[in-house]
Amino acid sequence: MTGPRTVLYVQQFGDGGSVTSLLDLVRGLDPSRYRPVVVFRTTNPFVAEFEALDARVVCMFDDAPAVVAPSSALGRRNVDGSRSGSLRREVRRWVRRDLPAYRRLRAITQAERPALIHANNEIRTNRDALLTSVRLRIPVVVHMRWLYDQPDGDLTVPTDRLLAKAVARFFFISRAAAETYGRLRIPEPKQIVVDNPFAIDDYRAEPSAELADELGVGGAGPVLVHIGRITPWKGQDVLLRALPAILEHDPATRVVFVGAATDAKGEAFEVELRDLVAALGLTDQVHFVGARRDIADVLALATVVVHCSTTPEPFGRVVVEAMAAQRPVVAARAGGVPEIVTDGVTGRLVAPSDPDGLARGVIELLADPAASDAMAARARAEVEQRFSIEAHSRVVQAAYDQVLSSRREPRRS
Helix, strand or coil: CCCCEEEEEEECCCCCHHHHHHHHHHHCCCCCCEEEEEEECCCCCHHHHHHHCCCEEEECCCCCCCCCCCCCCCCCCCCCCCHHHHHHHHHHHHHHHHHHHHHHHHHHHHHHCCCEEEEEECCHHHHHHHHHHHHHCCCEEEEECCCCCCCCCCCHHHHHHHHHCCCCEEEECCHHHHHCCHHHCCCHHHEEECCCCECHHHHCCCCCHHHHHHHCCCCCCCEEEEECCCCHHHCHHHHHHHHHHHHHHCCCCEEEEEECCCCHHHHHHHHHHHHHHHHCCCCCCEEEEECCCCHHHHHCCCCEEECCCCCCCCCCHHHHHHHHCCCCEEEECCCCHHHCCCECCCEEEECCCCHHHHHHHHHHHHHCHHHHHHHHHHHHHHHHHHCEHHHHHHHHHHHHHHHHHCCCCCCCC
């Protein structure tokens, strides 16, 4: 075959770390080998960024409401945990979401004629992609970016197990993520653990006095930065409860929360956070600045970057971003984060949901700037070695090559 082969990337969500990581994956593709076509469920701000990389973008439902990632890193459980409740939910999902999406995606796939389908996020959100793969005899790989936490007896488990048989390769973003999928009985040769990619040099920003003034921290002392959607499991409240002890160490400390609520649960939580700020008398020290794309510039203002998710993260993208920006980081010891940070060497790890422990970790870094700077330099070197777009692309494209070397002829009708 001459010329690049088309890969159809199916991205269900228009926000979050999964779409950011996919953007960097597409950026790293060898254009002489692979041509990206990105399919979103609905239009979103990332469409223009993919198009700027010369990727073709197709939206399945242009008039659909925006789709955002689930509010929990572990997905959603049944309300009552019953098998009958699971059956009702499964039927509703197939009828209302999966089958209509499959019909639309199949038509797009027939028009684009890809050699390979790359389903981003995980199995359950990509049933349309897996059905399309089977129907059109196009090999599919799935990028597993979540932890698996379906309860025993849930009909999602046997459904996912059956669909997994159609997948040629699974990319897991951490060993912690891979281990949670044991019940799907995925053969070991199909599993590939690969770090998320990062445009590392993009994080070499210089501190901007203008941006500091805009964010409300101009002329302040230490600046703590937390980046993440406003939702309970991201743990913004843990940092707020740790802040009084940190202020005892340095009263000039300020906190910047970057991120916005993307659903009703997040909106209610933001109200709780602002009420907590008022109750603790921290109005002058805490700044909510909403969702932003200039993350590197914000990180350049940070004295310490704080990650305090209360639920295990499958990876922990903001932790690597902080390390790439050569900023000291304090992170929750859970999920994929301990695979990124070596405690005391490239960052500080603390127990999740522990404001006192978080405060101690932050104060330790603030109290010894020379040691913190050395830790941040080691972290930057670690990122350069492990998390580059080039390293990620080599692994992914090698897997594509292996899958396509044994592909079946696609069905065109």
